[in-house]
Amino acid sequence: MRGLSPAASAAEKHSATAATRQDGKPSGPSAMDRLQALVADDMAAVNACILDRMQSPVALIPQLAGHLVSSGGKRLRPVLTLACAQLIGFEGRRHIKLAACVEFIHTATLLHDDVVDASTLRRGRETANEIWGNQASVLVGDFLFSRAFELMVEDGSLDVLRILSAASSVIAEGEVLQLTTTGDLATDEATYLDVIGAKTAVLFAAACEIAGVVADGDDDTRARLRSFGQALGIAFQIVDDVLDYSARQATLGKTVGDDFQEGKLTLPVIYALAGADAPEKAFWKRCLEDLDQRDGDLEQALSLMGRHDALPRAMDRARDYVRDAHAAIAPFADGPMKQALSDIVDFVIERGH
Amino acid sequence: MRGLSPAASAAEKHSATAATRQDGKPSGPSAMDRLQALVADDMAAVNACILDRMQSPVALIPQLAGHLVSSGGKRLRPVLTLACAQLIGFEGRRHIKLAACVEFIHTATLLHDDVVDASTLRRGRETANEIWGNQASVLVGDFLFSRAFELMVEDGSLDVLRILSAASSVIAEGEVLQLTTTGDLATDEATYLDVIGAKTAVLFAAACEIAGVVADGDDDTRARLRSFGQALGIAFQIVDDVLDYSARQATLGKTVGDDFQEGKLTLPVIYALAGADAPEKAFWKRCLEDLDQRDGDLEQALSLMGRHDALPRAMDRARDYVRDAHAAIAPFADGPMKQALSDIVDFVIERGH
Numbered sequence: 001m002r003g004l005s006p007a008a009s010a011a012e013k014h015s016a017t018a019a020t021r022q023d024g025k026p027s028g029p030s031a032m033d034r035l036q037a038l039v040a041d042d043m044a045a046v047n048a049c050i051l052d053r054m055q056s057p058v059a060l061i062p063q064l065a066g067h068l069v070s071s072g073g074k075r076l077r078p079v080l081t082l083a084c085a086q087l088i089g090f091e092g093r094r095h096i097k098l099a100a101c102v103e104f105i106h107t108a109t110l111l112h113d114d115v116v117d118a119s120t121l122r123r124g125r126e127t128a129n130e131i132w133g134n135q136a137s138v139l140v141g142d143f144l145f146s147r148a149f150e151l152m153v154e155d156g157s158l159d160v161l162r163i164l165s166a167a168s169s170v171i172a173e174g175e176v177l178q179l180t181t182t183g184d185l186a187t188d189e190a191t192y193l194d195v196i197g198a199k200t201a202v203l204f205a206a207a208c209e210i211a212g213v214v215a216d217g218d219d220d221t222r223a224r225l226r227s228f229g230q231a232l233g234i235a236f237q238i239v240d241d242v243l244d245y246s247a248r249q250a251t252l253g254k255t256v257g258d259d260f261q262e263g264k265l266t267l268p269v270i271y272a273l274a275g276a277d278a279p280e281k282a283f284w285k286r287c288l289e290d291l292d293q294r295d296g297d298l299e300q301a302l303s304l305m306g307r308h309d310a311l312p313r314a315m316d317r318a319r320d321y322v323r324d325a326h327a328a329i330a331p332f333a334d335g336p337m338k339q340a341l342s343d344i345v346d347f348v349i350e351r352g353h
Numbered sequence: 354m355r356g357l358s359p360a361a362s363a364a365e366k367h368s369a370t371a372a373t374r375q376d377g378k379p380s381g382p383s384a385m386d387r388l389q390a391l392v393a394d395d396m397a398a399v400n401a402c403i404l405d406r407m408q409s410p411v412a413l414i415p416q417l418a419g420h421l422v423s424s425g426g427k428r429l430r431p432v433l434t435l436a437c438a439q440l441i442g443f444e445g446r447r448h449i450k451l452a453a454c455v456e457f458i459h460t461a462t463l464l465h466d467d468v469v470d471a472s473t474l475r476r477g478r479e480t481a482n483e484i485w486g487n488q489a490s491v492l493v494g495d496f497l498f499s500r501a502f503e504l505m506v507e508d509g510s511l512d513v514l515r516i517l518s519a520a521s522s523v524i525a526e527g528e529v530l531q532l533t534t535t536g537d538l539a540t541d542e543a544t545y546l547d548v549i550g551a552k553t554a555v556l557f558a559a560a561c562e563i564a565g566v567v568a569d570g571d572d573d574t575r576a577r578l579r580s581f582g583q584a585l586g587i588a589f590q591i592v593d594d595v596l597d598y599s600a601r602q603a604t605l606g607k608t609v610g611d612d613f614q615e616g617k618l619t620l621p622v623i624y625a626l627a628g629a630d631a632p633e634k635a636f637w638k639r640c641l642e643d644l645d646q647r648d649g650d651l652e653q654a655l656s657l658m659g660r661h662d663a664l665p666r667a668m669d670r671a672r673d674y675v676r677d678a679h680a681a682i683a684p685f686a687d688g689p690m691k692q693a694l695s696d697i698v699d700f701v702i703e704r705g706h
Contacts, residue, residue: 056526056529058526058533061526061529112491112495115487134468134487135532136529136532138465138469138491139529143525143529145495145521146518146521147522149502149514149518149521152518153514153515158509161514162506168495168502169496172499173409176411176413176414176489176493176496179488
């Protein structure tokens with residue numbers, strides 16, 4: 001995982017593989033695979049739009065952007081735009097370009113995020129900042145972000161522009177808030193939820209809501225789609241943060257402990273801290289506030305989390321949002337897309353086990 | 354100067370002081386002072402809007418943004434929006450918010466630019482990245498950029514959104530192009546003009562053109578305002594790049610040689626290189642391509658520029674754009690604002706002597 005990131009990361013990477021049940025038997029195509037299959041034609045058009053619109057006479061721009069764009073991310077956010085549009089019966093084409101906008105904004109935040117975190121790996125490949133330097137990553141992020149707004153202007157909906165410009169502000173606020181809470185042991189659950197609600201969930205919410213805008217949905221439809229995305233995004237990020245301390249994650253060859261190493265106050269830490277005695281508090285202070293970490297500290301952190309049931313409690317909290325997400329789409333007409341979206345919500349939780 | 358910067362820098366810093374004629378006698382309030390006086394009321398409203406809209410519940414955001422916003426920049430770009438609106442007789446208030454947008458976009462690019470250049474000083478003060486770190490500067494830049502788009506959406510003009518989103522893309526392209534030409538001795542004048550046309554002039558052009566949009570100007574009016582801003586911006590940046598090698602600049606206690614140190618291929622270097630013999634070429638290669646610089650190299654660079662008349666030739670090139678800028682506003686009705694804008698064009702050149 002990459003911690004500060006507005007959320008590609010562990011849960012998303014896993015969604016590429018077929019789900020494995022807790023009994024260890026494969027359960028067939030994952031919920032993500034099924035959802036992607038339902039929007040495959042539209043997604044091909046989105047991918048074509050992304051490739052087309054990330055071009056520039058300045059060769060380094062498509063090179064650098066293409067590195068990330070082609071790196072096998074699951075494009076969960078634009079998939080949500082397409083899926084929500086299908087859910088409510090939209091039959092036009094406007095959502096293609098807007099789904100590409102959502103991915104451009106996400107890609108821009110990933111580029112900046114990897115600079116902010118000084119990350120060297122993303123999705124198993126060297127990061128753009130590692131290959132081309134921080135300078136180019138910052139500037140190409142700015143380019144993609146601007147290009148997203150150009151695409152929205154071409155579409156011409158001020159509602160969409162309002163939703164995505166507000167989302168972009170809030171994402172940046174969430175990232176800055178996370179910066180200021182890093183290493184701050186006084187960070188509480190409410191602040192943590194503010195951080196992930198802003199840095200991650202708001203773009204999920206916007207990706208879903210704009211489908212309601214292009215389909216000319218009424219206020220209730222738009223609000224439900226937005227709530228669905230917001231709840232899904234929060235659950236997604238909580239699970240992502242749990243996976244950063246997950247032993248199973250480690251057995252799958254994924255990185256564990258990045259958040260720990262960076263001093264991030266994620267929900268598992270907050271829960272472990274809430275029940276900590278004085279020596280435990282001193283341990284967390286040394287590791288996360290002072291960033292004075294030694295061999296065996298991560299194992300000790302995992303052990304303290306075990307003692308305070310921190311990971312299962314965080315998963316329980318994620319389940320609250322999963323319930324909200326299910327409730328938000330319940331009133332929509334039953335059908336394969338509603339089922340697929342419902343499954344993707346449950347899938348977020350499955351990933352945490 | 355800060356080289357990669359989208360253009361605050363030397364020329365702008367100087368504009369704060371009263372002009373000094375070549376004979377050494379002060380010539381009264383500078384053209385910049387006179388222009389600012391003509392838009393003072395509107396500018397007070399713009400400043401209030403900037404302060405109001407850079408707020409956020411995340412305290413670090415207004416702290417960091419305020420550091421740059423209050424650092425005594427001359428706000429040349431929003432001044433141009435206000436001045437052009439006045440020039441064509443606009444009497445509404447919409448341009449206030451849009452002038453603030455322009456300044457937000459400029460401030461965002463400065464924050465990112467100082468990260469890209471690893472700058473430690475801007476306008477004589479520590480840079481935000483030096484005080485709060487690169488991470489916060491990147492993210493607060495993203496916030497201001499997003500906030501600019503939120504303000505444009507509130508205004509509601511898709512034309513303005515089109516102009517400023519396109520300008521933002523082009524600025525990023527220009528900055529990336531400059532990155533790729535840094536240290537590349539094959540960079541020619543046309544490429545240099547592409548870089549500064551994009552990284553600097555496009556925002557000047559957009560700042561002027563949007564005044565034409567809010568005032569409901571016809572196509573010709575908009576095109577003239579845009580051409581005026583574009584030509585002024587190019588002249589401004591050429592002079593800025595000359596000042597980075599200017600001895601007079603050094604006697605004024607300003608930094609000289611930043612571009613040299615960073616290996617930037619600015620117009621004075623391009624002109625010095627065009628006439629260089631083999632040992633001179635080897636010198637430029639060592640200094641700018643290999644970045645192997647020693648004591649006395651900057652003096653040697655200045656001496657080679659003197660030998661090839663590089664600085665006066667660059668100033669002549671700036672004068673071509675000054676003529677274009679004058680021509681662009683010539684058809685507008687005479688009056689104090691047209692005079693002030695005309696004077697500001699000449700002032701750009703005066704700064705270079």
